[in-house]
Amino acid sequence: MPISRDDVLHVARLARLALTEDEVERLTHELADIVEAVGIVAELDLEGVPPTSHPRGLVNVMDDDEPRPPLPLEDVLANAPDHEGNLFRVPAWRQ
């Protein structure tokens, strides 16, 4: 299935990427080539084959619910580009 420019813009919105015009153009071609190449998985009839999400088949690994000291607040904020008090500071949600 070919990938359109609108597909790329839609996916970029889902992925929170503000692509430049050049990137939209290039990705439209590249994604079409890659999707065509990987799309051959559709050749196989996999009716009844269970999907694998994890190669060792683990489910529900449970640990005891024991409290541990959390990261100190100054460590949590140490790498923040901007913060005020104990909060991350960001611009308004919508302008």
Added chain:
Amino acid sequence: MAPVVDTLRLTAEQAAALLERREISPAELREAYFEAIAERDGELHCYLRTTETAEGDGVPIALKDVISTKGVETTAGSRILAGYVPVFDATVAARVKAAGLSLLGKTNTDEFAMGSSTENSAYGPSRNPWDPTRVPGGSGGGSAAAVTAGLAPWALGSDTGGSIKQPSALCGNVGLRPTYGSVSRYGVVAFASSLDQIGPVAKTVRDVALLYSIIAGRDPLDSTTAELPEPVRLPEDDSLAGLRIGVPTELNEAEGIEPGVRDAVRRTLELAEELGAEVGECSLPRSVRYGLPCYYLIAPAEASSNLARYDGIRYGARAEGSSYQEVVERTRDEGFGDEPKRRIMLGTYALSAGYYDAYYGQAQKVRTLIIEEHREALERFDLLACPTSPTVAFPLGERADDPLAMYAADLLTIPSCLAGLPGLSIPCGLSDGLPVGLQLIGPQFGENTLFRAGHALEQALGFDTVPERWR
């Protein structure tokens, strides 16, 4: 004053013995590596940063820059993490420190470990010690090149679809991608979580086994980890008597395998027979044709989810913007390079409404088939063998603008990664003067068998890990 040791030849085991006998001090040993780094890393660019002061009086080590190191900048080769200084150690970093190993520095990687050449690093590529006009492989090219060039006795890498094994093959050293779940990923920058594993790179199989024994085992902070069913055995035996090695036809005759690579692997399998192994053909009918497509749906899908966290709000670089949405979208566009963006876009597409079943869902079922056919082959054989990489190291720039050609570099490493199986790459000869890697694949938690076979072959092959231009 001449260096006390020749780091080009020194193995980690030999370094430990020198320290033990007090023939060298920990400070002198580190100094020898920093001298080698000063001499050769200007050309090779293995390190993104070195750590002149570090705890530990044992053998030094280098860590790939996807592994969080407390107080030492960790960027995963990305601009979006420029200046990010972890406030905690990854479990593997803590374990090597607890074993006394001292950190030499953080090694270069394709951005977010996505690539097969290190050319996707935002900080410039590393170069192959055998021929600096060629790539060292990737994504862990910095770690692999550092070990070959004597800039570290050993190192840790991460492997999602071949990022430990393929660079080891291209740089002529030994790399292990361990069984999925045997080594903790806590504190390691996540790429594709159902595939990511941490593993060792070194000059010898014994060094790899020793480093694996330090990092492996259950970690309560990574719920996918398990205790090893048996302790790691350092290999000693030179015989392969009784060992059954399967040679999957499709992985040994795939289109694109260079004749020189095929010959070196075939000669090594003949040697294995002389050492007492029983070598026979087998088949993994779907692993080559469908392995790469399956991987390039599953890994980008998981990456698109894992990389959603980089938003410039809590850590890392932040772009300017007048609203929260604009800050996030611009931070991600400016912070990610071309390859992560390509994979985020591909993965988001494969997971989006209307396409999920056709792509991601189908790939998960293909993965089941690939697991089953490996299981069947490993019922008849103790190990499987094939080339690690279809080609020797390729020239810088050759594939940089062709994503599909770059993806094909991992054609032979990907199937066993999808199956969660351990794989060991050992150097098995030269083709056009460049190293060829033999890949040995075992059953889950079959590392001891890989070490035994790898060590016996290593002894018989006598491969010189020092690049010819430095001998």
